[in-house]
Amino acid sequence: MRKLVLAAGLMAATLPAHANPTLEGVASGLYELEKTHAFLTWTVKHNGISGYTVNFTDFDADLVFDAETPANSQLSVSINPGALNTNYPDPAKKVDWETELSTDPRFLNGSEFPAISFNSTSVEQTGEFSGTVTGDLTFLGVTKPVTLDVSYGGVANPPWFGQRDVIGFTASTTVTRSEFGNTSMAGIISDEVVVEFSGEFLQAEE
Amino acid sequence: MKLKTLIVSSAGAIALAACGSASDAPAETSDAETTSAEAELHPMLAEVAAGTYSLEKNHAFMTVKVGHNGGITQYRISFTDYDGNLD
Numbered sequence: 001m002r003k004l005v006l007a008a009g010l011m012a013a014t015l016p017a018h019a020n021p022t023l024e025g026v027a028s029g030l031y032e033l034e035k036t037h038a039f040l041t042w043t044v045k046h047n048g049i050s051g052y053t054v055n056f057t058d059f060d061a062d063l064v065f066d067a068e069t070p071a072n073s074q075l076s077v078s079i080n081p082g083a084l085n086t087n088y089p090d091p092a093k094k095v096d097w098e099t100e101l102s103t104d105p106r107f108l109n110g111s112e113f114p115a116i117s118f119n120s121t122s123v124e125q126t127g128e129f130s131g132t133v134t135g136d137l138t139f140l141g142v143t144k145p146v147t148l149d150v151s152y153g154g155v156a157n158p159p160w161f162g163q164r165d166v167i168g169f170t171a172s173t174t175v176t177r178s179e180f181g182n183t184s185m186a187g188i189i190s191d192e193v194v195v196e197f198s199g200e201f202l203q204a205e206e
Numbered sequence: 207m208k209l210k211t212l213i214v215s216s217a218g219a220i221a222l223a224a225c226g227s228a229s230d231a232p233a234e235t236s237d238a239e240t241t242s243a244e245a246e247l248h249p250m251l252a253e254v255a256a257g258t259y260s261l262e263k264n265h266a267f268m269t270v271k272v273g274h275n276g277g278i279t280q281y282r283i284s285f286t287d288y289d290g291n292l293d
Contacts, residue, residue, distance in 0.1 A: 020276050037274060039282045046265055053267045055284070087286050089263040156275035168278030198271075198280040 020154030021129045026067040027165045031201035033061040034166060038199030040079070045190035052189075054101065058083030063201050065167065070152070071125050075133055077118040081110035106184035113141050121145070129153075133171070142180040148173045148197075156200075164203040171197040261290040 040059050046052040058080035066072040082102045088094040103111040120135035129152040137146040153168035175193045177183075183191075268288055274281040 020278055037279065037281060039280070050265060051267070052265060085284075087267065087284050089286070153278035154276065156278050158275060166275060166278070168275065170280065198282060200275065200279050 021152055022154060023067050023070070023152070026155045026167060027203050028065055028067045030204040031063040031065050031167060032204050034200040034202040035060070040197050041195070043194040043196070045192070047188055048190070055085040056080070056083065057085050061201070065201070070131060071123045073123050075118070075120040075135065079116040080114070081108040081116055082114065109140055118146065137175070139175070140180045140182060144179055146173055146175060161202060164205070166200050166202050168200045169197070257293070259292040263289070
């Protein structure tokens with residue numbers, strides 16, 4: 001318990017004195033995804049009545065961040081469709097279901113298309129800490145432009161990262177899966193797929 | 207308190223709160239009047255069976271989100287073992 005209190009005290013002491021979010025004093029340059037604090041999900045409407053949400057568990061991203069002019073930033077993302085977590089309740093069937101979801105042509109078809117990628121082509125700042133990131137999404141072998149709605153959450157400097165900045169974002173977009181050639185189970189699974197990200201990026205070591 | 211109990215209690219609290227918001231409705235109405243009024247207010251619910259519903263666990267998701275590192279992003283955790291009944 002004492003260790004926990006000390007750690008909490010240390011954290012509190014190292015949290016930024018200014019109110020988050022802020023871009024003041026944030027380093028520009030390359031940031032890498034801080035994978036232990038990153039979440040990427042996709043959600044479809046199921047039976048037309050509720051959201052079915054799946055977590056990607058193997059993805060990476062690089063962000064070239066321009067703190068002075070965020071619109072000059074660049075983002076690249078790679079996702080492994082073969083690594084999913086569905087929270088399926090029956091442990092005996094969970095792996096089979098996630099494999100089917102990953103590899104079956106009705107779903108992510110990862111056997112034929114083992115990578116999903118997004119590379120930004122333009123960034124627009126729409127508010128003090130919000131904007132849109134448009135880029136090319138390659139999914140199921142089809143590349144189409146997609147726009148993410150992005151919010152910048154601020155900067156932190158936890159002591160275990162030394163002088164390196166950690167910056168946080170949330171982002172979301174809605175992808176129309178039929179535009180990428182996937183029309184399976186149309187009456188059961190919605191055409192619209194909501195993709196959501198929440199996570200932190202760590203300033204790369206020089 | 208076990209997690210399951212906590213979740214069920216929380217769900218119950220939310221359900222009770224939701225019920226509470228409807229407490230301005232007339233206190234005494236006949237069953238027929240109530241059914242008719244609800245059908246008018248919620249036509250999509252008119253043909254839905256009343257009774258006990260069990261959680262369909264294959265299609266249920268429950269997550270908690272907390273601000274992390276001073277709120278710069280959200281840390282998300284999904285519960286993987288929970289249950290619920292809805293009357």
